[in-house]
Amino acid sequence: MPDDTPSISRRTLLSGAAVVGVAGGYGLHAALTPGTAHAVHPLAGARAVAPVPRAPGAARVFVSTSAAGADILQLRPHRDRLRVPPKARPVRERGMSHLTVTMRAVTARLHADLPPTPLWAYDGHFPGPTIEVRRGERLRVTWVNALTGAYPLTAVQLPNAPGPAPVWDLPGRSGATPRADVAALPPWTVVHLHGAHIGGGHDGWAENAILPGGAQLTEYVNDQRSAALWYHDHAMHITRFNTMAGLTAGMYLIRDDEERGLGLPSGDREIPLVLCDRNFDTGSDGRVNGRLLHKIAEYPQQAETVVRSFTGPYTLVNGTVWPYTEVGATWYRFRILNAASIRPYLLRLVDEEGQPVTGRVFQIGTDAGLLPAPVPIDDWVLTVPAERADVLVDFTGLGGRTLRWVDASFIASPVPEVLAFRVREERRPPRFTPPARISRDFETVDPAALPEHPQRLVLVTPAFPINAELWEMERVEQPPAGPLPIDGIVQFEDQQGRVTTYRRLARDYSDPVAFHVNEGDWETWRFVSLEGSGVPHPMHTHGFSFQAVERLRVDGSTFRYFTTPSGRLGGGTETPIKVLGPGTLRPEERGWKDVIALGFEEMITTVGRFTGSVGRFMHHCHVYEHEDHKMMRPFVVLPKQIMAMDPHAPGHGH
Structure with a gap:
């Protein structure tokens, strides 16, 4: 959804000036301002903060002066030790690894002050x-649904209205009635291994979910680069609820010889960090009671129900609210996953007084593999939902200190704490120096050097007065006759004044498959957002690793919604969308990826190949409310020899 918070410059951020308002939901504009030397990320922000009283020796915690701050701080930051998820133990048998993972109802304490x-x-x-x-190790996983009992989540939806604090930043229902349809949901689940190059039958197709007593049988071939993949629920129409209920995430690490040869921190110095946000219900006394609460606001007087995507006031790391961890005064490797619905995390490392700590953080990998060289991170580690960051942090010489990662985003919780590091003294810390070269077989894709290949265009339409939609487009040589706008016709004008015309192939999930891909061939996928403001659309294509090669700024103001003869709202451009100029790809965005942050009024070009992925897949925005509504589409990948036998293809002679 659009937000009413102005972008904040790096200078304003560092000065601690307050941001007025709160963020909504769709898009991110990450372009460089022409003529400036450094990128100013519009997700960066700050609120006026006041320190919370602390016990001697504890880290200082900074909290927004908004009305929500005190209410949220019923839970004390950094009271609980970080939990590290256990490692699954596959069984090797006849050249194949086997694993059974059972989904079941449990109770867990997410903070010491919670039931x-x-x-x-x-x-x-x-x-x-x-x-x-290991790379090339075939793994068969049986995902067993043994869930029982009532749905472990309360869902409420209430009108967006002004007040002393945004309703989504407050625990409790705020007077809303729980949704009976959500309470009545059955335990219907399907597991998707995000980032896997795999056959479509094993991908976790959203409609192929199972009920209790059933099992999902999958085989993962793992023939891809060393990377941090992850698994999560992907059930059709209800992913936002199932993931919120606890089927949120699990890490899936592929190892290879290149990674092993780097001598990176390992064992207890390699730690997965799964980040997400949550809200909790409250009892009659107003205290949070531990019950998970999916609480969202609805925008009034729209053509259809338009809601703000979920953000919650409590940040969880590995299933604990605002934990701490003890680390030695040496190097650590953190495998970070953003498992939130829409919230981006800008992790800024700060000291006990909230001052930035620089020169200590290096990113060495992205979603789908290692970067060619370490990228120094002196501002923040940025992840949008579903993105991963492979990060090294140097705690050398910091024994006895407490550092923290706080969320520097302008849509951070009023309590921006994420994770505290209590650095213990080390007599003989392990020696480590980051290699100057990380991935020696990394090659930058040059689109101009590739053979002719398909060019896909995926368009995100504006929210309001309807929810944003995902349109699949194809280029046409001539625009249709008649005055514009015409439903489904979108034109672009580049900086040289050349106009290209696209027509819509599909908009609804149920529309026929429009994108047919040859397995192994190069593909260019362009994503365009016509949103006017907000936070990123994390665009994800199943079975596909790519490199981002260009980010452009566009003016989407010429797009119009209008009523078609059928009575449905259609859309198109009145005059061509102007391409304004280059945006910025951060260095850490130039690795192999499977999610890309699509900002508002942006066009992003990605190039990659579908290798090892054959069958029926989906592409979508990874904001759960968006994919559950109107931002997911199917596509098909087939071997090119099979595709050539298509009797419906133009020029087929059989």
Whole structure:
């Protein structure tokens, strides 16, 4: 959804000036302002903060002066030790690894000041157990649905209205009536291994979910680069609720010889960090009671129900609210996953007084593999939902200190704490120096050097007066006759004044498949957002690793919604959308990825190949409310020899 919060410059952020308002939901504009030397990320922000009283020796915690701050701080930050998910233990038999993971109802304490919380969990753990495999190791996983009992989540939806604090930043129902349709949902689940190159029959197709007593049988071939993949629920129409109920995430690490040869921190110095946000219900006394609460606001007087995507006031790391961890005065490797619905995390490392700590953080990998060289991170580690960041942090010489990662985003919780590091003294810390070269076989894709290949265009339409939609487009040589706008016709004008015309192939999930892909061929996928403001659309294509090669700024103001003869709202451009100029790809965005942050009024070009992925897949925005509504579409990948036998293809002679 659009937000009413102005972008904040780096200078304003560092000065601690307050941001007025709160963020909504769709898009991110990450372009460089022409003529400036450094990128100013519009997700960066700050609120006026006041320190919370602390016990001697404890880290200072900074909290927004908004009305929500005190209410949220019923739970004390950094009281609980970080939990590290257990490692799954596959059994090797006849050249194949086997693993059974059972989904079942459990209770878990998510903070020491909370009663136990009912959850659905993978093998009883929230997040699920970490699965590790070697590249090329085939793994068969049986995902068993043994869930029982009532749905472990209360869902409320209430009008967006002004007040002393945004309703989504407050625990409790705020007077709303729980949704009976959500309470009545059955335990219907399907597991998707995000980032896997795999056959479509094993991908976790959203409609192929199972009920209790059933099992989902999958085989993962793992023939891809060393990377941090992850698994989560992907059930059709209800992913936002199932993931919120506890089927949120589990890490899936692929190892290879290149990674092993780098000598990176390992064992207890390699730690997965699964980040997400949550809200809790309250009892009659106003105290949070541990019951998970999916609380969202609805925008009034729209053509259809338009809602703000979920953000919650409590940040969880590995299933604990605002934990701490003890680390030695040496190097650590953190495998970070953003498992939130829409919230981006800008993790800024700060000291006891909230001052930035620089020169200590280096990113060495992205979603789908290692970067060619370490990227120094002196501002923040940025992840949008579903993105991963492989990060090294140097705690050398910091024994006795407490550092913290706080969320520097302008849509952070009023309590921006994420994770505290209590650094213990080390007599003989292990020696480590980050390699100057990380991935030696990394090659940057040059689109101009590739053979001719398909060019896909995926368009995100504006929210309001309807929810944003995902349109699949194809280029046409001539615009249709008649005055514009015409439903489904979108034109672009580049900086040289050349106009290209696209027509819509599909908009609804139920429309026929429009994108047919040859397995192994290069593909260019362009994503365009016509949103006017907000936070990112994390665009994800199943079975596809790519490199981002260009980000452009566009002016989407010429798009119009109008009523078609059928009575449905259609849309198109009145005059061509102007391409304004280049945006900025951060260095850490130039690795192999499977999610890309699509900002408002942006066009992003990605290039990759569908290798090892054959069958029926989906592409979608990874904001759960968006994919559950109107931002997911199917596509098909087939071997090119099979595709050539299509009797409906133009010029087919049989």
